[in-house]
Amino acid sequence: MTDVAELLKNHRASIDRLDAILVFTLGERFKHTQAVGQLKAEHGLPPSDPDREAAQIERLRDLARQADLDPEFASKVLNFIIAEVIRHHRRQRS
Numbered sequence: 001m002t003d004v005a006e007l008l009k010n011h012r013a014s015i016d017r018l019d020a021i022l023v024f025t026l027g028e029r030f031k032h033t034q035a036v037g038q039l040k041a042e043h044g045l046p047p048s049d050p051d052r053e054a055a056q057i058e059r060l061r062d063l064a065r066q067a068d069l070d071p072e073f074a075s076k077v078l079n080f081i082i083a084e085v086i087r088h089h090r091r092q093r094s
Contacts, residue, residue: 030085037089047089053082 040047057075064074 026081029081030088033085034088034092037085037092040089041092047093048086056082 037047039045057078060074060078061071064071
């Protein structure tokens with residue numbers, strides 16, 4: 001049982017590190033999307049770019065397949081992020 005407890009501890013420590021990486025990566029991503037939103041607002045560009053969004057979703061689905069991750073799950077995550085980015089861009093326009 002000690003071996004199992006140690007294995008669980010090691011897996012959980014890895015999960016915790018990966019969660020931190022995800023949070024900091026999202027923070028960095030949103031810094032860039034905020035800058036994009038500012039540029040769009042300054043130049044009267046629409047907050048959403050459906051062609052780019054569709055291309056990004058397909059790109060992410062391909063990456064997900066390469067990573068042995070469910071592409072549908074990856075799409076849901078990216079769609080959630082994109083919706084949040086667009087919400088921020090709309091707010092920047094007002």
